[in-house]
Amino acid sequence: MKSPTPGESVAKGFAFSSIFWLIIGLVVGLYLALEMFLPQLNFAPWIAFGRLRVVHTNGLAFGFGLGGIFACSYYMLEKLTRKELVFPKLAKFHLYLFNVAILLAAISLFAGMNTSKEYAELEWPLDVVVVIMWVIFAVNVFATLIKRREKQMYISLWYILAMTVTVAILYIVNNLEVPVNLFKSYSAYAGVNDANVQWWYGHNAVGFVFTVPILAMFYYFFPKSIGIPIYSHRLSIVSFWSLVFAYLWTGAHHLMLTPLPEWIQTVGLAFSIFLIAPSWGSVINGYYTLRGNWDKMRTNYLTKFFILGITFYGLQTIQGPTQALRSLTSFFHYTDWVVGHVHMGTMGWVTMTIMASFYYLIPKLAGRELYSEKLANQSFWLVLIGQLLYTVTMWIAGIMQGAMWKATNPDGSLTYSFVNVVAAMYPYWKIRFVGGVVYLAGILVFLYNMVKTASSGSQAA
């Protein structure tokens, strides 16, 4: 076996770090699911729901999600430029810094150091670390692209570039804050402005962490795994530019019917509906790539990961915009429906696609065959069933919650007190926990397969 390139070895490090944080994040998630119906589990400050939820979201979005994104980005960067990383030591340092930063983030959030702004909870010293880390990543991205040996940049590289630039803007603007001391700061913005900036950030963190780089993986690893080029280059150009243009306008759909000026809400709503088009551009591109070869769903185990992944992306990008409509937001917002929505995107689209990319990537990095295709298939079904059980349960719970909150008696008074509605949710919260257990089982099978592949799979021919 030839010695790995710098990009390959750092990709391997990021891939296994990412899976490690995935397991941690999911275990924390399961504990949170239990706390929802067993409040006595909140027995100590650091383990109480309010602090733990933030560890869950940050651990999975940034530990798992970003870890996977860095792994695949470094790998794709080398393959698509036919050039080794220009600064291998910097990439290695990036890997160590990343894990230290996630660890410190988790500790600080457990300790209650938290700015309260969703997905931007880290206090200012860690924000500085994140920015430094991002610059280190960007240096390798740009240097390698400038020195590349391949003339054209493939679609995936556009998405990686868009992420690199946009995440920097988002993160810095939303995290502007005035320090009180080393552990505490206040946002630079007040009230309505702070809300507007936060959800411009919050929604685009979804866009440029959970969508753009995952599409980069999809456009690269999907055609690679099935050996068929992507259906339409032109469609990918149109959907890329319209997606990155429209995304930034939509943050206000998180603030419908709040004191935010109404025109910003309406603009956000309009662009959210528009976003269906570029999102489905990628979905259609994926489906058409398989045209005439749908038997691969049966014969090539990775095909179903990618196709189900992009299908959940398609469903997600229809459900999301419709939730922004005023009539529907007034019913669904603040309920478990939205929790179901988020988890379809993260458990269905993001995790499924990162798993598929790793199933392709890790055997390549280890120079071995996949340890077991049978286990890979089992992980697929467990993850799929766990996710569906989770999301469908939450949608039903959300409909019930919305309806009970709005129910009135003939004389106009409210039918249910708040705690009545909480009590009605317990069965759903229990089923959600079961869904989470099934899902984690699938992820553990995936982990086992990956570890076995890296350590004892048969040598690749």
Place this chain on the structure above:
Amino acid sequence: MNIYSRPVVFAIVAAVVVLIGTVVTTFIPMMLPTTQPVSKYVKPYTAIELEGRDIYIREGCNNCHTQTVRPLVTEVARYGEYSKPEEFAYDRPFLWGSRRTGPDLARVGGKYPDSWHYQHTVNPQSMFARSNMPPFRWLAERKLDTSWSYRKVSVLGYGYSREEVEKQIKEFRAKVTSPDYPAKRIRDQVTPPPLRGDITELDALVAYLQKLGRDLKELRKKETAGVAAAAEVPRSNPYSGNREAAEKGKEIFEKNCQVCHGKEGGGGIGPNLRDEKWIYGSKDSDLYESISRGRKGGMPPFGNRLSSEDIWKVITYIRTLGEE
């Protein structure tokens, strides 16, 4: 020129494309008066209320409680007047939240007496058996750290001098540790003896919760003061002795009153309603006044939540309590 073979140009074009929506929906609004309205009726937090707010943030209360009432009929019925932009002028960060696992808190200030919050925060299940709120016992067991209070209010530009901050802290300590503090009994129950003479984190949190939405409520009270005084309080109960009304009153009592006054009025946070003692007078009109307008000692006003008929029905029920 092909931007797909020029990474730097591509990155610049991408940055411009993402900045268009950013500038229009985020940067321009920052400078508009509509996103930063101020109003004289909205007061900044005191140093203690701000400390309470920081504890609210530290414990992640915003993960389950929103702080914005939407202009929807049932939402206004449940929580109170819908939120106005100027109410958040001093909120850095904003705490509107995104999920209502628990109820909205934008109008919780003044809704319950302090004693309600002391008991509820430490042991929510003692008041609502099916609640899933975490019991925040540790807040009552920790002394409030005020060493950064002055720096905090200065960073936020609330305009208090160091002396004013010290005075606010001193006066607050005097209030919550006074033998006349209406919530004294419950506060002593949840606070360990060595901390009873000091400010705990829970004290500050309660102060913060009582501030939420209070400015607007005070404004409305001032606006309607004359009207309310003129409105005549009926003197006697039209349902007096009516068994059916008492039944209905029992239902209303269990939903609204039992949490504080205990099962069948046996007492709890609020006084016993079965005995002969009536703090604010024993006449029907006195009871009506207490329920409708509330009392200073902690009784919240129910006039905006219960119709006048419903209040009389509750009174009818209360009159049956001491009978057997």
